[in-house]
Amino acid sequence: LTEAQEETISEILEDLRKNTPMHRLINGDVGSGKTVLAMIAASATIEAGYKVILLAPTTILAKQHYENFKNNSSIVTEKLALVTSEETIYEDDAEMLIGTHALLHREDLPEDTALVIIDEQHRFGVEQRKKIREMVGGNFMPHYLSLSATPIPRTLARIIFGDMEVSTLSSGPSTRKTISSHLVP
Numbered sequence: 001l002t003e004a005q006e007e008t009i010s011e012i013l014e015d016l017r018k019n020t021p022m023h024r025l026i027n028g029d030v031g032s033g034k035t036v037l038a039m040i041a042a043s044a045t046i047e048a049g050y051k052v053i054l055l056a057p058t059t060i061l062a063k064q065h066y067e068n069f070k071n072n073s074s075i076v077t078e079k080l081a082l083v084t085s086e087e088t089i090y091e092d093d094a095e096m097l098i099g100t101h102a103l104l105h106r107e108d109l110p111e112d113t114a115l116v117i118i119d120e121q122h123r124f125g126v127e128q129r130k131k132i133r134e135m136v137g138g139n140f141m142p143h144y145l146s147l148s149a150t151p152i153p154r155t156l157a158r159i160i161f162g163d164m165e166v167s168t169l170s171s172g173p174s175t176r177k178t179i180s181s182h183l184v185p
Contacts, residue, residue, distance in 0.1 A: 001033070002169070004028075004168070004169045004170050005033050005037060008026060008037055008169065009037050009040050009041075011024070011165070011167055012024060012037065012040075012145065012167070013040075013041075013044060015143065015165070016041065016044055016045065016048075016115070021141040021142060021144065022143035022144060022145065022165075023143075023144050023163060023164045023165065024144070024145055024146070024164065024166070024167060025146045025147075025148060025164055025165070025166045025167070026038075026145065026146070026148070026167050026169065027148055027149070027166055027167070027168045027169070028149065028168065028169030029149055029169070030149055032149075032169040033169055034119075034147040034169065035065070035068060038054065038117050038145065038147060039069065039072060039075055039076050041115060041117070042054070042069070042076050042077075042096055042115065042117065043075055045115040045143075046076065046077050046095045048114070049112075050112050050113065050114030050115065051094075051095055051096065051097070051110040051112050051113045052095065052097070052114070052115045052116075052117065053098075053099075053103065053109065053110075053113050053116050053117070054069075054096065054097070054098045054099075054116075054118075054119065055099065055100070055101075055116065055117070056099070056100055056119045056120070057100065057101075057119070058100065059084045059085070059086055059087075059100055061119060061120070062083075062084050062098055062099050062100045063082065063084070063087075065119065066080060066082040066089075066098045069096065069098065076096065077095040077096055079091055079093055079095040079096070080094060080095075080096050080097075080098060081094035081096070081097045081098065081099075082099060083097060083098070083099030083100070083102050083103050083106065084099055084100045084102050085100065085101075085102045088102075094110075097109070097110070113142050114140075114142050115142055115143045115144075115145065116142050116143070116144050116145070117144075117145045117146075117147065118144065118145070118146045119148075120147065120149075146164075
């Protein structure tokens with residue numbers, strides 16, 4: 001992990017230990033390592049005996065997350081479910097559900113969900129985030145971890161007014177390819 005990732009995961013794990021729900025945004029460019037931190041947070045939550053939901057805005061991204069988490073099942077869990085409008089790979093005993101807006105239309109989301117990860121949170125509306133909050137958590141409010149490369153003004157306002165903590169990944173892993181921009185006439 002990079003220094004910024006190590007600092008961020010320390011903040012997340014500290015938040016997960018608290019009795020109050022975490023509302024944290026990980027802000028970082030594409031390829032900065034947000035997904036790895038989500039994996040570590042998910043693993044800690046599952047080890048504590050709770051479920052995790054990861055909400056992605058598109059089927060392609062949900063499938064990508066599903067494959068990434070599945071390929072790293074030794075870190076997170078082998079009991080994964082994928083829920084999209086096109087495809088469902090579902091296990092009754094799944095410890096982590098990964099999906100799109102289709103998750104918002106399921107009746108059987110686990111009440112013992114303690115962590116909700118929302119990727120590209122700016123692509124979900126207030127009502128959609130409210131609905132997922134009402135659907136999970138049982139007698140308690142789950143922790144929320146949002147991932148974004150482009151926070152929107154509403155999110156920035158929540159940060160300013162203290163509703164959300166923010167962690168910034170200022171540098172990516174050394175394996176990340178260099179980004180170059182070119183002007184083409």
